[in-house]
Amino acid sequence: MRLQTDPSCFSITAFLADQVTLVARHxxxxxxxxxxxxxxxxxSAEGRARLLGIIADAAKHETNPDEAAKIAAIHGELVxxxxxxALIDGHTYDNGRSRRAAA
Structure with missing residues (x-):
């Protein structure tokens, strides 16, 4: 199934649907x-790191550049x-990136 995210235009529906697709595949x-x-x-911080790992793994294995761009957009939005x-020794450290509220 092709991903729905448009890297140039955020859609919460596509964003969530694609996360479901990527986790389901993985x-x-x-x-x-x-x-x-x-x-x-x-x-949890551990779980969020795991979810980012699943998304990163999907990006690493994606051969279609359009699909890879969609995965990168999903990863970037989660970040x-x-x-x-970062989770280091059981403690969470803010990575310094700005946080955006859900639309």
């Missing part, structure tokens, strides 16, 4: 279970929302 889950997994991962905080 963890071999149906969409509903992937959505629940995203919610679970989003609750902007604060998902890029």
């Amino acid at each position: 963890e071999n889950l149906p969409p509903g279970a992937a959505l629940l997994r995203i919610h679970d991962l989003s609750r 902007a929302w604060g998902y890029g905080d």
Whole structure:
């Protein structure tokens, strides 16, 4: 399934749908279970780091440049929302990037 995100125009619906698609692909889950997994991962710094890792892994393996750009946009948006905080020795350190409120 092709991703829906348009890197030039943010859409919360496409953003969430594509996260579900990427997590479902990575963890071999149906969409509903992937959505629940995203919610679970989003609750802790470790989980957010894991979600970013899943997205980064998808980007690393994507061969289609259009799809890679969509994945990069998803990754960048998650980082902007604060998902890029570093987890070191069980402590969360802000990465210094600005945080944006959800639209």
